[in-house]
Amino acid sequence: MNRQVSSLFVVLALLFMVLVGSTSWWTVVRANDLKNKPTNRRALIQEQRVPRGVIYARDDKTVLARSVPHGRGQTRVFSRTYPTGSLFSHSIGYSFILNGRRGLEESRNDDLAGKENEFASILSGLESRRQEGFDLVTNLDPAGQKTAIQSLGGQKGAVVALEPATGKVRVMASVPGYDANQIPRGFNRLNRDPNKPLFNRATQELYPPGSTFKVVTATAALDSGKATPSSIFDGHSPRTISGAPLANAGGENFGPITLTDALTNSVNTVFAQVGERVGRSTLLKYMNRYGFNEKPKLDYPAEQLIRSGIRDGKGELVDGATGFDIGRVAIGQGGLEGAITATPLQMAEVAATVANGGKLMKPRFTDRIVRKDGRVKQRIEPDMQAQVMKAQTAKELGAMMTKVVEEGTATAAALQGIQVAGKTGTAEVANGAANQAWFIAFAPVEKPKIAIAVTVERTQGQGGTVAAPIAKQVLQTLLKHE
Amino acid sequence: MMSARSARIRELFGLIPVTLCVTAGFAGVLITRSAQIQDATLTYGAFFLALCVGAHLFIRARLPYADPYIFPLAALLAAFGLVEIYRIDPELARQQAQWFVVALIFFCATIYFLRDHHILERYRYTIAAASLALLLMPRLPGIGGQTNGAFLAISVGPIQFQPAEIAKLGIIVFLASYLREVGDVLVRPRLRPPPLWRQILTYGLPLLAVVLLILAVHPGIAVSVLLLVFTASLVAVVLERPSLKHFGPLLLIWGLAMLMLIFIRDLGSSLMFFGGFLALLYLATSRLSLVGVGASMFFAGAIFFADRIPHVHERVDTWLHPFAPRIADSTGYQISQGLFAQGDGGLFGQGFGQALLKLPGGGTILPAAHTDLIYAVVVNETGLFGGAALMIVYLLLTARGFAIASMANDGFSKLLAAGLSTVLALQVFVIVGGVTAVIPLTGVTLPFVSYGGSSIVANMVLLALLLVISEHARSEQGRRGGLV
Numbered sequence: 026m027n028r029q030v031s032s033l034f035v036v037l038a039l040l041f042m043v044l045v046g047s048t049s050w051w052t053v054v055r056a057n058d059l060k061n062k063p064t065n066r067r068a069l070i071q072e073q074r075v076p077r078g079v080i081y082a083r084d085d086k087t088v089l090a091r092s093v094p095h096g097r098g099q100t101r102v103f104s105r106t107y108p109t110g111s112l113f114s115h116s117i118g119y120s121f122i123l124n125g126r127r128g129l130e131e132s133r134n135d136d137l138a139g140k141e142n143e144f145a146s147i148l149s150g151l152e153s154r155r156q157e158g159f160d161l162v163t164n165l166d167p168a169g170q171k172t173a174i175q176s177l178g179g180q181k182g183a184v185v186a187l188e189p190a191t192g193k194v195r196v197m198a199s200v201p202g203y204d205a206n207q208i209p210r211g212f213n214r215l216n217r218d219p220n221k222p223l224f225n226r227a228t229q230e231l232y233p234p235g236s237t238f239k240v241v242t243a244t245a246a247l248d249s250g251k252a253t254p255s256s257i258f259d260g261h262s263p264r265t266i267s268g269a270p271l272a273n274a275g276g277e278n279f280g281p282i283t284l285t286d287a288l289t290n291s292v293n294t295v296f297a298q299v300g301e302r303v304g305r306s307t308l309l310k311y312m313n314r315y316g317f318n319e320k321p322k323l324d325y326p327a328e329q330l331i332r333s334g335i336r337d338g339k340g341e342l343v344d345g346a347t348g349f350d351i352g353r354v355a356i357g358q359g360g361l362e363g364a365i366t367a368t369p370l371q372m373a374e375v376a377a378t379v380a381n382g383g384k385l386m387k388p389r390f391t392d393r394i395v396r397k398d399g400r401v402k403q404r405i406e407p408d409m410q411a412q413v414m415k416a417q418t419a420k421e422l423g424a425m426m427t428k429v430v431e432e433g434t435a436t437a438a439a440l441q442g443i444q445v446a447g448k449t450g451t452a453e454v455a456n457g458a459a460n461q462a463w464f465i466a467f468a469p470v471e472k473p474k475i476a477i478a479v480t481v482e483r484t485q486g487q488g489g490t491v492a493a494p495i496a497k498q499v500l501q502t503l504l505k506h507e
Numbered sequence: 508m509m510s511a512r513s514a515r516i517r518e519l520f521g522l523i524p525v526t527l528c529v530t531a532g533f534a535g536v537l538i539t540r541s542a543q544i545q546d547a548t549l550t551y552g553a554f555f556l557a558l559c560v561g562a563h564l565f566i567r568a569r570l571p572y573a574d575p576y577i578f579p580l581a582a583l584l585a586a587f588g589l590v591e592i593y594r595i596d597p598e599l600a601r602q603q604a605q606w607f608v609v610a611l612i613f614f615c616a617t618i619y620f621l622r623d624h625h626i627l628e629r630y631r632y633t634i635a636a637a638s639l640a641l642l643l644m645p646r647l648p649g650i651g652g653q654t655n656g657a658f659l660a661i662s663v664g665p666i667q668f669q670p671a672e673i674a675k676l677g678i679i680v681f682l683a684s685y686l687r688e689v690g691d692v693l694v695r696p697r698l699r700p701p702p703l704w705r706q707i708l709t710y711g712l713p714l715l716a717v718v719l720l721i722l723a724v725h726p727g728i729a730v731s732v733l734l735l736v737f738t739a740s741l742v743a744v745v746l747e748r749p750s751l752k753h754f755g756p757l758l759l760i761w762g763l764a765m766l767m768l769i770f771i772r773d774l775g776s777s778l779m780f781f782g783g784f785l786a787l788l789y790l791a792t793s794r795l796s797l798v799g800v801g802a803s804m805f806f807a808g809a810i811f812f813a814d815r816i817p818h819v820h821e822r823v824d825t826w827l828h829p830f831a832p833r834i835a836d837s838t839g840y841q842i843s844q845g846l847f848a849q850g851d852g853g854l855f856g857q858g859f860g861q862a863l864l865k866l867p868g869g870g871t872i873l874p875a876a877h878t879d880l881i882y883a884v885v886v887n888e889t890g891l892f893g894g895a896a897l898m899i900v901y902l903l904l905t906a907r908g909f910a911i912a913s914m915a916n917d918g919f920s921k922l923l924a925a926g927l928s929t930v931l932a933l934q935v936f937v938i939v940g941g942v943t944a945v946i947p948l949t950g951v952t953l954p955f956v957s958y959g960g961s962s963i964v965a966n967m968v969l970l971a972l973l974l975v976i977s978e979h980a981r982s983e984q985g986r987r988g989g990l991v
Contacts, residue, residue: 037902037905041901041905064835065850
């Protein structure tokens with residue numbers, strides 16, 4: 026009978042193997058599938074039970090977001106509160122069970138929720154400590170942010186200020202904003218609002234950059250050796266570009282003029298010629314180096330970032346060196362085949378690159394991730410995204426932009442005792458009924474600490490009169506504390 | 508005498524990791540709960556160790572030769588179960604600890620009063636009748652009652668217990684005794700195989716008829732396979748020229764299993780009992796054809812009743828589509844939440860005491876977490892590794908039972924040891940298979956681990972029986988000088 030006993034045992038052992046197999050099936054093979062079942066509310070419930078980390082401003086003191094407990098014992102849950110109200114609504118975003126997550130709350134969710142890698146979670150499992158989120162210290166500057174929102178004064182628009190050498194995002198303002206604390210009750214109303222307060226204009230909205238794009242065109246021309254700051258161009262207006270006449274602002278006529286003076290006075294006809302001389306493929310090459318045609322490398326949710334670039338009538342990016350009106354793209358506009366569009370963040374990156382000797386640093390909100398006991402879990406070190414141009418080119422371009430603020434279109438941005446370099450932009454929108462006003466700048470010129478982009482929607486003013494004064498206010502606030 | 512002492516020393520040392528496990532487990536749960544180690548954890552560990560050492564000393568005195576691994580393995584399972592139940596509800600764990608003490612008393616009493624398990628053979632019909640009565644008790648008005656549609660429990664005053672747990676022991680004792688007697692006469696010795704053409708003819712014609720029937724009726728894959736297996740096995744059985752008068756009781760047992768399905772309405776326990784029966788039938792006759800006939804008849808009956816008993820039908824439907832929108836919120840809530848909990852466990856689990864059991868509002872997310880779904884809680888907290896480790900412990904326990912069976916000297920002992928081990932393994936398969944959706948989920952307990960007084964008492968008695976058989980086998984072998 027012993028042979029039968031052995032075979033019976035083999036059968037039972039096989040049954041146990043089936044059980045281990047079925048357990049593996051659910052815990053490993055189908056685990057993700059199970060997590061995504063609509064009836065599976067475990068993740069949501071679990072999430073509520075973990076206090077998320079605190080989000081601090083760059084001073085490490087101002088609390089931008091924290092979790093507050095409700096209830097006790099096993100049924101204790103946490104919810105999010107935002108002490109600064111609407112000040113940082115777009116960059117910090119929000120995190121609520123029923124509304125999901127936006128902004129940094131989403132992009133740094135794993136850290137805020139305290140997720141460790143598999144190995145570390147075993148260790149903490151052995152320690153059996155209650156799971157807790159990690160704190161974030163951001164680069165965000167409450168004073169600068171306040172100034173930016175106040176100076177926009179309710180006009181729709183955006184301000185982005187970066188540290189050129191590190192890519193730290195010091196200010197990101199988008200008006201109108203919202204109070205993240207109102208999200209659970211007011212989400213539907215905010216979502217329906219035609220002014221799109223939930224929308225981050227700094228990263229999600231594409232605007233025609235107007236003449237601020239001439240900085241990109243000039244980069245391509247100088248760095249590829251197609252022109253120097255003192256190259257002479259013909260500044261007559263109007264001039265036929267791609268078969269249609271192009272005029273300067275106010276129809277102003279310039280004679281033979283250097284590239285530096287053409288930038289100072291934002292001469293369209295000259296930069297259209299520069300664009301034609303540089304050519305489509307070279308311009309695209311430099312645009313790509315600046316980060317156009319891809320999403321900014323910001324620690325921010327991908328769905329809240331949009332690619333800047335030349336877009337056709339359907340909103341599709343025009344890639345390759347095929348048909349677009351190079352002359353009009355070179356001055357920040359475009360033609361039927363495609364017009365240049367850019368986000369305020371992208372234009373701030375352009376200014377920061379020139380300020381940083383041609384090196385584009387990846388922009389980032391987060392400075393460090395800190396454990397509850399104060400140990401730094403991770404420090405986000407500056408990371409170069411691209412060497413856009415030679416250091417020499419950046420220096421020449423910086424000098425040209427300095428003249429814009431000293432004697433050109435942007436004198437309104439001049440600061441007492443501090444040299445500012447910048448470029449204005451004014452793009453006609455709504456068939457000429459209104460302007461998209463722009464200003465990009467950096468300061469101080471000798472040792473740039475801040476690069477900034479300001480844009481105002483649908484204004485009757487110009488870049489130099491509307492956007493430049495806002496930039497001046499924000500730069501003043503930010504540089505005061507340096 | 509040397510070997511007896513060494514076996515007992517092995518048993519004693521086997522208890523040390525068990526105690527460490529229960530202490531560490533309680534410490535883990537308590538730390539999670541109150542963020543500090545309390546003296547309570549050490550008290551629990553010491554208490555458990557004292558109980559186990561007491562039982563060990565008793566085994567040492569009464570059964571010096573018995574298998575040294577069975578008791579520590581069961582103690583490990585019970586310790587693990589206590590920790591998990593404590594984690595779910597400390598009050599339930601206190602009750603379960605009391606039940607563990609009661610179970611140890613029954614364990615010792617069985618060993619004390621049952622010097623020789625062969626006595627059981629004398630009372631086999633009494634035992635069988637008593638077991639059947641126990642099985643049907645939950646249908647009695649007054650003490651019986653329905654849980655989730657199945658009739659598995661009775662309540663006498665404040666005490667509730669599942670008679671099927673006790674009945675399974677009696678039924679295995681009866682089957683072992685009965686099959687030991689009729690096993691040899693049930694089938695006659697094998698003859699020289701008939702010529703090939705006759706074999707082809709005898710198997711081929713009935714099978715051809717069945718295939719034609721299938722083509723004509725289109726009964727579905729499961730039924731077709733069952734028909735084919737049934738026909739082939741039946742032909743093989745007929746070729747053996749079985750003695751028909753001994754087949755009566757076998758048909759009776761099949762009928763009883765079907766009756767259980769109808770009356771108790773629990774597919775899981777029917778599967779467990781009938782599986783145990785088939786295993787013993789195979790051991791006693793060494794004829795797979797008999798198992799084939801039995802198994803196909805059981806599944807045919809199950810399929811037949813699954814369509815006709817609403818409760819069983821619902822269980823099967825839930826098993827096939829646990830996540831279907833209509834089902835996941837009602838009848839499939841338990842199984843789908845159990846699967847979600849296991850999915851969250853992943854490879855390593857979330858740690859002791861970390862499983863999500865309560866909803867923020869205070870409700871429960873895992874129904875019957877301490878009984879039916881305890882395996883889901885284990886996998887959630889200790890992951891695939893914890894679940895697999897638990898299965899290995901059960902497999903080791905089963906292996907010891909089978910080692911006793913192969914070491915035993917007489918047919919009854921062999922059948923009894925193998926039958927008891929099989930029914931224990933099948934019970935694990937029925938509940939863990941149910942929780943992992945291999946088979947429809949039913950309400951049997953996970954032996955030694957789940958909360959439940961009757962379960963732990965019955966399973967400790969089962970262990971006592973195994974140890975008594977083992978004592979006889981090993982002491983006899985020891986006398987012959989062959990103990991390993």
